[in-house]
Each structure stands twice: as C-alpha cells, then as structure tokens.
Amino acid sequence: MKIGIVGLGLIGGSLAKAIKKNTDHSCFAYDINSKAIADAIQQESIDGSFVPEQLSSFDIVILGLYPDVTIDFINDNAAYFKKGGIVIDTCGVKVEIINAVDKKLNDMRVYFIGCHPMAGREFYGFEYSLDNLFEKASFIITPTENTNDKALEELKRFSKEIGFIKNVISTPKEHDDVIAFTSQLAHIVSSAYVKSPSLLKQSGFSAGSFKDLTRVAKLNEDMWTTLFMMNKSALVSEIDNIIEHLTEYKTALITDNSKELHKLLKEGRMLKEKSNKMNIEK
Amino acid sequence: MKIGIVGLGLIGGSLAKAIKKNTDHSCFAYDINSKAIADAIQQESIDGSFVPEQLSSFDIVILGLYPDVTIDFINDNAAYFKKGGIVIDTCGVKVEIINAVDKKLNDMRVYFIGCHPMAGREFYGFEYSLDNLFEKASFIITPTENTNDKALEELKRFSKEIGFIKNVISTPKEHDDVIAFTSQLAHIVSSAYVKSPSLLKQSGFSAGSFKDLTRVAKLNEDMWTTLFMMNKSALVSEIDNIIEHLTEYKTALITDNSKELHKLLKEGRMLKEKSNKMNIEK
Numbered sequence: 001m002k003i004g005i006v007g008l009g010l011i012g013g014s015l016a017k018a019i020k021k022n023t024d025h026s027c028f029a030y031d032i033n034s035k036a037i038a039d040a041i042q043q044e045s046i047d048g049s050f051v052p053e054q055l056s057s058f059d060i061v062i063l064g065l066y067p068d069v070t071i072d073f074i075n076d077n078a079a080y081f082k083k084g085g086i087v088i089d090t091c092g093v094k095v096e097i098i099n100a101v102d103k104k105l106n107d108m109r110v111y112f113i114g115c116h117p118m119a120g121r122e123f124y125g126f127e128y129s130l131d132n133l134f135e136k137a138s139f140i141i142t143p144t145e146n147t148n149d150k151a152l153e154e155l156k157r158f159s160k161e162i163g164f165i166k167n168v169i170s171t172p173k174e175h176d177d178v179i180a181f182t183s184q185l186a187h188i189v190s191s192a193y194v195k196s197p198s199l200l201k202q203s204g205f206s207a208g209s210f211k212d213l214t215r216v217a218k219l220n221e222d223m224w225t226t227l228f229m230m231n232k233s234a235l236v237s238e239i240d241n242i243i244e245h246l247t248e249y250k251t252a253l254i255t256d257n258s259k260e261l262h263k264l265l266k267e268g269r270m271l272k273e274k275s276n277k278m279n280i281e282k
Numbered sequence: 283m284k285i286g287i288v289g290l291g292l293i294g295g296s297l298a299k300a301i302k303k304n305t306d307h308s309c310f311a312y313d314i315n316s317k318a319i320a321d322a323i324q325q326e327s328i329d330g331s332f333v334p335e336q337l338s339s340f341d342i343v344i345l346g347l348y349p350d351v352t353i354d355f356i357n358d359n360a361a362y363f364k365k366g367g368i369v370i371d372t373c374g375v376k377v378e379i380i381n382a383v384d385k386k387l388n389d390m391r392v393y394f395i396g397c398h399p400m401a402g403r404e405f406y407g408f409e410y411s412l413d414n415l416f417e418k419a420s421f422i423i424t425p426t427e428n429t430n431d432k433a434l435e436e437l438k439r440f441s442k443e444i445g446f447i448k449n450v451i452s453t454p455k456e457h458d459d460v461i462a463f464t465s466q467l468a469h470i471v472s473s474a475y476v477k478s479p480s481l482l483k484q485s486g487f488s489a490g491s492f493k494d495l496t497r498v499a500k501l502n503e504d505m506w507t508t509l510f511m512m513n514k515s516a517l518v519s520e521i522d523n524i525i526e527h528l529t530e531y532k533t534a535l536i537t538d539n540s541k542e543l544h545k546l547l548k549e550g551r552m553l554k555e556k557s558n559k560m561n562i563e564k
Contacts, residue, residue, distance in 0.1 A: 118489045138486045168486035178487040181480035186491035189471060191550030192527035196520060198463035199553060203560050204420045204450035205460040207400045209468035212494040217554035221547035225540050232535050238478060239532045243525050245474035250521045253514050258507050265503035268473030271481060272499035279485050 001158075004050060004058035005029040006073060008036045010121060011090050012064025013129025016045045018162045021131045028058070036126040045129075055080035060088070060158065067091040067226050071100045074112075081110040086151050088115040092179060093230040094142045094172035103146050111151035114172060116140040116179070117164065122218040132163070139164035142172045180234035187224055188239060190217040283440075286332060286340035287311040288355060290318045292403060293372050294346025295411025298327045300444045303413045310340070318408035327411075337362035342370070342440065349373040349508050353382045356394075363392040368433050370397040374461060375512040376424045376454035385428050393433035396454060398422040398461070399446065404500040414445070421446035424454045462516035469506055470521060472499040 003019055005012045008031040019027045029046045031037050040046045055061060055077060063070050070089045078101075081087055087110055091097050094114045105112035119137035121128055139159040143152055156167050170178075194217045202210065228235055252261040285301055287294045290313040301309045311328045313319050322328045337343060337359060345352050352371045360383075363369055369392055373379050376396045387394035401419035403410055421441040425434055438449050452460075476499045484492065510517055534543035 118487065120489060120491075137489065140487065166486065170487075174483075175487070178480055178483050181478050182484045182488040182492040185475070185478075186495045187547075188528065188531050189475065189495060189524075190491070190554075191547055192524050192531060193467070193471065194550050194553040194557065195527045196463050196467075196523050198460055198520070199557050200560060201456075201460050202464045202557070204448065205400065205422065205452075205457070206464040206561075207402060207419065209402075209472070209498045210464040212497055213468045213471060214554055214557075215494055216491045217550045218558075219547060219551055221544050221551055224547055225544040228535060228543060229538075229540050232538075236532055236535050238480065239528055239535075241478050242471075242474050243528055243532075245477045246470065246521055246525055249470050249474060250518055250525075253510060253518050253521075256511070256514075258511050261510060262503050262507040265469075265473055265501060265506055268476050268499045269501055269503055271476040272472075272496055275476065275481050275484070275496075276500075278482060279488075 001025045001059040002057060003027045004055060004061045005046070005064060006052075006061065007031055007064035007069075008033070008040055008046075008126050008129075009064055010124045010126070010128050010133075011117065012062065013040065013045065013126040014119075014131070014133035015062055015064065015090075015117070015162065016040060017129055017131035018134055020045055022163050023161050031126075033126075039126060052077045052080055056082045056085075058082060058085060060086045060155075063087070063089045065089070065091075066223050067093055067097060067230055070097060074101045074105065078105060078108065078110070081105070081108075083109045085110060086155055087112045088155065090115055090117055092116060092183065092227045094175045096230040098142065098144060098172045102144050106146035106148065111148045113147055113152060113155055114142040114144075115155075115159075116142075116175065117159075118168075122216055124220045124223075135163050136165055138166050138168045140168045140170055140175055142170050142175050144172065176231050177234045180231055180238050184224075184228060184231060184235050185238040185242065187216050187219050188228070188235070189242065190214050191219065193217065283307045283341040284339060285309045286337060286343045287328070287346060288334075288343060289313060289346035289351075290315070290322055290328070290408050290411075291346055292406045292408070292410050292415075293399065294344065295322065295327065295408040296401075296413070296415035297344055297346065297372075297399070297444065298322060299411055299413035300416055302327055304445050305443050313408075315408075321408060334359045334362055338364045338367075340364060340367060342368045342437075345369070345371045347371070347373075348505050349375055349379060349512055352379060356383045356387065360387060360390065360392070363387070363390075365391045367392060368437055369394045370437065372397055372399055374398060374465065374509045376457045378512040380424065380426060380454045384426050388428035388430065393430045395429055395434060395437055396424040396426075397437075397441075398424075398457065399441075400450075404498055406502050406505075417445050418447050420448050420450045422450045422452055422457060424452050424457050426454065458513050459516045462513055462520050466506075466510060466513060466517050467520040467524065469498050469501050470510070470517070471524065472496050473501065475499065 008029045
C-alpha cells in the first residue's frame with residue numbers, strides 16, 4: 001500500500017519509522033516544517049514528500065496533527081482524499097473530532113476512522129520520533145455508525161502489522177471519559193505538583209517517586225490546552241474526584257486519625273494492585 | 283570495621299548487600315524475621331546474625347526499622363551500643379526521631395546521627411533488596427549540635443564507600459519540609475489518583491503517564507501512616523498547595539479560559555525544566 005502521513009512530528013514521525021521498519025508499504029509525508037521532511041528523507045524514514053493536492057494517491061492517510069489542526073486540515077482538503085481510501089487521525093480526544101468530520105468524509109466514501117495510538121514522550125517533534133515508540137502500545141479505534149466494515153478490518157490488520165501490541169475498540173465517548181483519567185489528569189496533576197515553594201529546594205532530596213510524579217509536567221502546552229478544552233467535562237470531573245480524595249487524606253492528618261489514614265492508604269494500595277492485575281490479564 | 287544492621291528489610295538488606303559488594307567491612311544483622319536472616323546468610327549478604335545484647339561489638343550500627351520501632355528499639359537497647367561507636371537510623375522523617383534519641387545517645391558517647399538514604403522501591407522485605415539500590419542515590423545526613431564531628435566525617439566516608447553518589451547535609455527540619463514535598467506528597471497523590479471510578483475501565487487506555495503517576499500507590503500502609511503522622515504539618519501544607527493549584531486548572535476549564543489554562547501549563551512546564559536543570563547542575 002501507499003501511505004501518506006500529514007504532520008511529521010513525534011507521532012507522525014514514529015509511525016513513519018515503524019512503517020518503514022516493519023512493512024513493505026511505501027510511505028510519504030507532508031509537513032509545513034521542511035526541515036522535518038528533509039531529515040526524514042535523509043534518514044530514510046519516508047520515501048518522499050507530497051502536497052495536499054496529491055492526497056488521492058494514498059490508500060491510507062494518517063493525520064499526525066493537533067486536534068484543531070486535524071479538523072481544519074480535513075475541512076480544507078476533503079476533496080483530495082482518495083475515494084475508497086482510509087483516513088485516520090491520531091488525536092487524544094475523539095468525540096469532537098468525530099462530530100466534525102466522520103459523517104462528512106464517510107458520506108463521500110472517504111473511510112475516516114478515529115484512532116488514538118497509546119504512546120507518547122515528554123518531547124515533541126520529528127527529531128524525537130522512534131521506530132519502536134508503539135511496540136508495547138495499544139491502538140485505540142473508535143468506529144461509529146458511519147464506519148465502513150471493510151476499512152475497519154483493514155485498519156486493524158495495518159496497526160498490528162506496524163507493531164502495535166493490540167487493537168482496542170471503543171466508542172468515542174468512552175475513549176474521552178477514560179482518557180480524561182489515564183492521560184489528561186496525569187498531565188494536570190504533574191503540572192500542579194511542581195508548583196510548590198519546595199520545588200527549588202529539592203536537589204538531593206528526591207528519589208524515584210518525585211521523578212515519576214513530575215515527568216509529564218514537561219508537556220507541550222499548545223497541544224494539551226486544546227486537548228483539555230475539547231474534553232472539559234470529563235476532565236473537570238476527574239479533577240474534582242482527586243481533590244475530593246486528597247481532602248480525605250488531609251482530614252485524616254489534621255484530625256490525627258491514623259486509623260483512617262491507614263485505611264485510605266490501604267484502599268489505594270489494593271486498588272492499584274487490582275488494576276495492575278487487570279492490565280496483566282487482559 | 284564491624285557493621286551491625288538492625289532490621290533486614292528492603293533498606294537494611296540493600297545496605298548489607300552494598301557493604302558486602304563494595305567494602306571489606308564485616309556485616310552482621312538482627313531481625314525478628316528469622317527467614318530474612320537465614321536467606322541473607324545463605325546468599326552471603328551478611329556474615330552472621332546477632333542479638334541486641336551484642337550491639338556493643340559494632341563500630342557502626344544501622345537501624346533499618348519503621349520510625350516508631352526505631353525510637354522504641356533505641357530506648358530499649360541504648361545501654362548495649364558501643365561507646366564511641368556510630369549509630370544511624372534510616373527513617374523518612376528526622377525531627378521526631380532526633381527529638382526522641384539524639385541528645386540522649388550522644389550524651390552517653392554513642393554517636394547517633396540521623397540519616398535518610400534516598401532510594402526505595404514499591405516492594406518491601408529482604409527478598410526485594412538490591413546491592414545497587416543506592417548506586418545513584420544521595421545520602422542525607424542531619425547533624426545537630428549534639429553530633430560528634432569525627433563521627434560525622436567517618437560516616438560521610440562510609441556512605442561514599444558503600445556506593446552513595448553524594449552526601450547531602452541538612453537540618454532535620456529542612457529535611458522533613460522538603461521530603462513532605464518530594465516523597466510524602468507523591469505517595470498521597472498517587473494513592474488518591476487510583477480512587478477514580480474510571481480506574482477499572484482503563485485497560486488498554488493507558489500509557490506511561492498513568493503508570494508513572496500511580497506507581498507508588500502500591501505502598502506499605504503501615505510504614506507510611508507512621509511517616510505521614512510524624513510530618514503532619516509540612517505534609518498538610520503540601521496537600522493544600524496542590525489542591526489550590528489543581529483548582530486553578532479546573533477554574534480555567536470551567537470558565538472556558540484557554541488562555542489561562544495555557545499559561546498554567548506553560549508555568550508548570552518551565553518550573554519542571556528549571557528543576558531538572560538544577561538537579562543536573564548540582
């Protein structure tokens with residue numbers, strides 16, 4: 001097949017490298033950053049570049065763009081996609097993207113399917129892309145009533161072929177609700193965590209737990225602002241939830257209730273063990 | 283030198299292994315868990331066992347016990363320690379330990395010095411101990427006006443000898459304030475994080491950020507309850523602080539203020555980068 005990648009950043013670049021590493025498909029890219037394109041060609045991560053007017057030559061088009069840019073790009077270039085071809089996005093939110101483009105494209109026989117490859121790094125740009133970024137990652141697919149069955153089957157084969165460990169089928173709404181917890185909340189908490197007056201006194205006083213809790217505070221604020229705004233209500237509910245629980249620990253401390261604190265910690269430990277077990281079993 | 287270790291769990295066991303690996307000192311241990319002692323002898327992690335009445339034969343005694351047990355053990359066995367010998371604890375809080383035992387022991391010419399080896403794992407017990415647990419870790423020492431200078435210098439040499447990357451000298455109060463942020467808050471936040479109704483729906487929807495944020499929710503609630511209770515006021519102030527900041531992100535979301543959200547995320551990202559830079563430079 002002939003694959004076209006729009007947006008050759010961390011995600012688009014890593015997908016290009018995984019395609020070249022694991023398959024015989026040819027892979028071309030479009031990016032407004034000409035250095036990314038030149039580097040990718042030089043490193044043989046892609047076979048060449050293209051412009052949007054050439055989109056109709058690709059069997060699968062992968063959009064590796066910010067959520068708002070994804071919608072704009074599709075609206076501006078819908079006419080160029082190949083009829084009967086597959087188009088996927090890779091955004092961290094699904095409902096808003098799908099509401100904007102899913103019906104429109106599928107009605108045109110451009111088989112759009114919302115996707116979310118579950119991996120990332122606290123760096124961005126093609127220079128940080130890796131051919132094995134997705135090796136242990138799941139590939140979330142959010143089909144709708146507009147989705148073409150044959151295209152869905154082909155996409156599932158394609159994701160396994162390029163190295164994802166499994167496909168996870170979800171509704172767009174379920175995806176956004178769960179992602180608010182597993183990914184978006186993690187970034188908010190990490191960002192809030194570093195805002196303590198103690199932060200710049202901690203050299204020599206920190207071990208693994210501090211490093212883990214604050215790693216993703218180093219985020220791309222342009223992209224994450226958009227993602228958070230597009231999933232506001234689920235994210236606010238998760239923030240409310242963690243604040244409520246933090247307050248329980250605080251109350252136990254203030255009231256000198258070590259029995260209650262012990263109970264709260266034990267509950268957390270047991271939930272974490274249960275969740276580890278589920279992840280291993282599935 | 284002859285080293286005695288009291289409490290052969292994760293920390294005591296890892297110190298024993300590091301001593302045997304990196305030095306020629308002999309190393310003996312006491313633990314009420316006879317299996318840990320038998321395993322350690324069999325694995326040649328220690329040269330043998332001892333009972334508290336034999337404490338006077340050790341040049342350095344390392345207490346690898348929970349904070350409350352540390353205080354009780356010292357009170358019960360103070361008379362047995364070698365005059366002119368060094369005794370250190372390894373607890374995650376310092377003010378309460380030092381208030382309880384520092385003057386008393388030093389007045390007896392038992393050179394007690396409060397310490398905190400900065401490493402750990404989300405497992406406990408001798409079976410999880412590692413000879414390289416402390417290899418990239420700092421060794422925090424909290425001397426007081428009772429501390430013997432010669433003993434302090436000897437302890438600094440000893441910690442480098444067994445593999446710590448550096449000694450960090452701190453007051454007990456500064457230690458407890460900073461540790462409330464770098465370690466205790468991390469455990470509370472992680473424990474609160476897993477208490478979302480979304481937790482058991484997340485299989486296949488999580489990547490590195492979820493894993494990092496929740497790793498230390500798997501904690502030993504007996505030990506951590508005591509540590510938290512002994513450092514209540516600093517910890518409550520850190521919990522208040524993160525709740526206050528989480529509320530700022532929430533408010534930006536609810537009021538649809540993407541400019542403010544962007545600013546909050548950017549501030550967090552820049553603080554994280556600054557803190558990374560300080561840790562590398564120091």
